[in-house]
Amino acid sequence: MDVFQESTPAYSGRLSLEAQLKDSTLQPFFRWSNRFQWLPCEVEFTRQESSSTEVRITSYINNLHPKNRQAYAAIEKLISLSVEPWNSVLIKDTTSRYPLRIKTYGFEQSDMNDRYEPKNPNHYEYTLPDGHWTNETWDRYIVQVQEYLALPEPGSKFEIVDHDPSLPKEPEDLLGAMKLEKLSWPSAEALRELLDFKWGRLHTFIYPQAGISYSYEDWKKGKTANPIIEKSKGRSAASAPNGLLGDHMYQTICLQDEFREKGLQVVVRVSSIELTPETPVYTSDSDFHVDGFLNEHIVATSRYYYDVENVNSRISFQQEDDLNISDYPEEPDAFHKIFGIPYSIDYSEFHRLGFPKKLQALGSLVAKEGRFMAWPNTLRYKTEPVSLKDQSRPGHQRCVIVYLVDPHYRICSTRNVPPQRHDWWRDAVLATEGALPAKLPGELVNLIMSKTDDWPMGSTEAARYKKEDKEERDNAMIAQTARIGYHDFEIF
Incomplete structure (x- = not known):
């Protein structure tokens, strides 16, 4: 690992390291390192045509000897093929590259409960003569309960309000859980609980669909000002992210034009995971994160899986969001499903009972052989555990990762640092x-x-620095996650 300066971090003696990592005033110090930095190599464009993305590496790749000419040629090809995808994912300021395909500030409730409400037996007891049960009215009530519990259900993903985990678990088969007992208060209460469960399963919403408030052609032109459901008047246009209100303004980024003379800096890493029947699972990432220290200025990543055999592997993505509850006229119960807000909640952290972090799940991609991925370093990602498909034989996953340094900056590279091995x-x-x-x-x-x-450096010294670098990066990841805010509404 590459070392430029020796110094001791200025930790406060009054706070534990864990407390400092979660202190908003100290977090930036942990995300910046004055001891460690990935060493990028220098890359220049080889042709003057603006359409050309061909590149040549002009300083060595750290830990890859220049005598490995075929490897250098392959990596140069990968960098060349990364330029256009980077052009497509990089952003300027806070403006998204593409407008929202579905823009809405709420959701439409289904009419299922309205249609079935007359059949809800909960209203039955209010029609009893003199307000009292009899064996005859109880028998009729049981029949209505059975009919109501037998109504078709759309599925849990459409339910507006999820089951509260602090309450007893719902039976999957409500009708099967019904016990035919004689008239009594305990039996009546048991039936009411089943009816409440059923009401929740019928209290559903309709997922917003593309093409309702503006067409695909309008979307391509950026004419996306009209949402499906209008926002509330809780936030001014000045405080909203660029492009969220009004039509979308497209932007163009062309690295090969803007930095043809200056060139690029990239960090290259080669990853190889080997699994055996004795070690069938490998876990790399403990949490979602973005890459690099702040002083490394990583703005985009590309990853190519060139050799994958007998393993299951995925990469999951999420992003910070700016969901403001005052913009949304509807109750927020179903927002975690519609907008992909994480549902697992840490009740102890900051005593924010029931408040989820401001994160949005974006989905995952299978890491299969031949797959190329590129994403901006504004997205948080996590490599899910890699496991053997067939646990009776070995497997492996090999990929090349290229990190783009913000070309508006120039950081210390292998042009400045001689080989250390x-x-x-x-x-x-x-x-x-x-x-x-x-x-x-x-x-x-x-x-x-x-x-x-x-x-100048041997394997023992390098291993020691690698361990210290990992500790700093682990702390930076904790500080990075700790700085993420919370939504100011409860999901339960």
Whole structure:
């Protein structure tokens, strides 16, 4: 791992490290490192045509010797193929590249409960003569309960209000859970509970669909000002994200034009995961995150899976959102389903009972052989556990990852830092024609080399720095997640 400066982080003696990571005033310090930085290589465009994305690596890739010419040529090809996808995903300021395909500030409730409400037996007891049950009225009530519980259900994903996990678990088969007992208060209460469960299953909404408030052609032109359901008047246009209100303004990014003379900086990593029947699962990411320290200025990632055999693997994505409850006239119960808001809630953190973090789930992609992915470093992602498909035989997953450094910046690269590996230095010295080692006996050469130890850096020292770097990056990930705010509404 690459080291530029030695210094001790200025930790406060009054707070534990965990407390500092969650302190909003200290989080930026943990997301920036004054000790470690990935070393990018320099990349230049090789042709003057504006349409060309062909590139050449002009400084070595850290830990990949330039003598591996075929590997360098393949990576140059991958970088060239990454330029246009990066052009498509990078953004300027806070304006989205593409308008919302579905714009809405609420949801439409289905009419299922309205249609079935007359059949709800809960109203039956209010029609009893003198307000009292008899065996005859109870028998008629039982029949109505059975008919109501037998009504078709649209499915849990359409339910507006989810079951409260603090309450007893609902039986899957409500009709089957019904016990035919004689008239009594306990039996009446048991039936009311089943009826309440059924009402919740029928209290449903209709998922918003594309093409309702504006057509596909209008969407392509950016004419997307009209939502399906209008927003409330809780937030001014000045406080809303760019492009959320009014029509969309498209933007164009062309790295090969804007930075043809200046070139790019990229960090290249090669990942290989080997699984065996003895170790059938590998877990890499503990949480969603974006890549790099702030001082590394990573703005986009591309990833190519070139060799995948007998493994299951996915990458999941999420993003921070700006959902403001005052914009939405409807009750927010179903928002986590419509907008992909995480439903798992940490009740202890900040004592924000029932408040989910401001995150939106975007889905996942299968990491299969031949798949190329590119995304902006504004998206949080997580590599899900990799596991064997057939656990009786080994499997593997190999990919190349390329991180784009914000080309508006220039950070320390392999143009500035000579190779740090001892074996590279030793081989270069021994291969230099006319140098002293070439004129000496082998015994003397070995003696001289033994006195150099591991200069400039050996595997033991590199492993120590790698461990310290990982600790800093783990802390940066915690601080990164801790800074995410909470929605100001309860889902339950």
